Amino acid sequence: MRYEKLGxxxxxxxxxxxxxxxxxHLVFLKDKHIFFAASHQVMLIYEKSHHVIVxxxxxxxxxxxxxxxxxxxxxxIDEYGYKATFYQVSESLLSMYHDYGYDFFKLGETAVIxxxxxxxxxxxxxxxxxxxxxxxxxxxxxxxxxxxxxxxLYLSLKQVSDEWLDGRKEMGFSLGWFDxxxxxxxxxxxxxxxxxxxxxxxxxxxxxxxxxxxxxxDLMRFKKNIPNNAMMFLxxxxxxxxxxxxxxxxxxxxxxxxxxxxxxxxxxxxKIAHLVCKHxxxxxxxxxxxxxxxxxxxxxxxxxxxxxxxxLLPSSLIEATLLIHSHKIKG
Numbered sequence: 001m002r003y004e005k006l007g008x009x010x011x012x013x014x015x016x017x018x019x020x021x022x023x024x025h026l027v028f029l030k031d032k033h034i035f036f037a038a039s040h041q042v043m044l045i046y047e048k049s050h051h052v053i054v055x056x057x058x059x060x061x062x063x064x065x066x067x068x069x070x071x072x073x074x075x076x077i078d079e080y081g082y083k084a085t086f087y088q089v090s091e092s093l094l095s096m097y098h099d100y101g102y103d104f105f106k107l108g109e110t111a112v113i114x115x116x117x118x119x120x121x122x123x124x125x126x127x128x129x130x131x132x133x134x135x136x137x138x139x140x141x142x143x144x145x146x147x148x149x150x151x152x153l154y155l156s157l158k159q160v161s162d163e164w165l166d167g168r169k170e171m172g173f174s175l176g177w178f179d180x181x182x183x184x185x186x187x188x189x190x191x192x193x194x195x196x197x198x199x200x201x202x203x204x205x206x207x208x209x210x211x212x213x214x215x216x217x218d219l220m221r222f223k224k225n226i227p228n229n230a231m232m233f234l235x236x237x238x239x240x241x242x243x244x245x246x247x248x249x250x251x252x253x254x255x256x257x258x259x260x261x262x263x264x265x266x267x268x269x270x271k272i273a274h275l276v277c278k279h280x281x282x283x284x285x286x287x288x289x290x291x292x293x294x295x296x297x298x299x300x301x302x303x304x305x306x307x308x309x310x311x312l313l314p315s316s317l318i319e320a321t322l323l324i325h326s327h328k329i330k331g
Contacts, residue, residue, distance in 0.1 A: 011028075024060055035066050088303045089303065111252040133140060142191055142234065186218065190203055205217065239296070
C-alpha cells in the first residue's frame with residue numbers, strides 16, 4: 001500500500017489488532033494522511049508541508065516490521081523527491097532511524113507518571129492532599145464523561161474553550177483541538193461548581209490503544225479567574241481515576257527543549273537550543289512547564305526529531321511548526 005487518506009473504519013480496525021502509542025489518537029483529527037506498510041501490519045501518520053514529509057511519532061503496529069515499514073516509506077517518498085522527518089520519536093528506536101541515515105535533534109522530554117507507584121500518602125504529598133481538600137470544601141467536584149457528548153455538555157465545554165482561546169487560533173497536527181466529533185472519541189475530565197453545575201475547566205484524554213495500559217492529556221482548557229491550583233486539582237483526580245482503572249502509565253505531555261543541550265559535550269545545534277530555552281523565558285516559560293510537571297514525580301522520556309541530513313534540520317523544524325499551527329482538516 002503506497003498512499004491513503006484517512007480511512008476511519010480501516011484505522012479503527014487496525015488499532016483493534018495492534019497497539020498504538022501516546023500520539024496515535026491524533027490521527028482522528030483528520031488533518032493527516034496514513035501510510036500502511038508491511039502488508040498492513042504497520043501504520044505511519046504523516047503530512048506534507050512544502051517539500052518535507054513530517055511523520056508524527058514512531059511507527060504503529062507490529063514492531064517486528066518497523067524497520068521494513070521505514071524502508072517502504074522511504075521508497076515511497078523518494079518517488080516524489082521528498083525528504084522525511086520524524087517528529088517526536090522515542091529514544092528506544094533511534095538506532096533504527098540511524099540505520100536509515102537519519103540524524104537527531106532532541107525536542108524535549110515527556111512526563112510519564114508510573115501509576116502503580118503514584119499515591120497521596122506521606123508527607124511528600126501533603127500539598128496534594130491539601131489542594132484536594134480545599135477544593136472539595138469550597139464546593140468543587142470532579143467527574144469524567146465517557147459517553148457521547150450531549151448538546152448541553154458540548155456547549156458548556158465550548159464556552160470554557162472559547163474563553164481560554166480568547167480569540168487565538170487552534171493548533172493541530174501534534175496537538176488536539178476543540179471539535180465535537182474529535183472530542184466524542186475520548187473521555188472528558190471536568191471540574192464543576194457543585195451547586196451551580198458550572199464547568200470551570202476540563203481536559204480531554206487520549207487513549208493509547210494498548211489494552212488500557214496508558215493514556216495521555218490532550219486539550220486542557222479553563223475559564224479566566226479560576227481558583228489557584230484548579231488545574232492541579234483536575235490533574236490529581238485524573239491520575240487517581242486512571243490508577244483506579246488499573247492503567248499503568250499516564251503521559252502529562254512534553255516539556256519542549258527540556259534538558260536539551262545542557263551537557264558539556266552536547267552537539268552545537270542542541271547548545272543553541274539550550275540558549276533559546278535559557279534566554280527565551282520572556283516569550284515562553286520552558287523551565288516553568290517542566291517544574292510544574294516535576295511536582296508529579298514523572299519519569300522523563302526523551303523525544304527527538306529524526307531528519308535526513310544536517311541541512312534539513314532548520315526546514316524540518318520550520319515545517320513541523322507550520323503544521324502544528326495550520327489547523328487544516330482533510331476532506
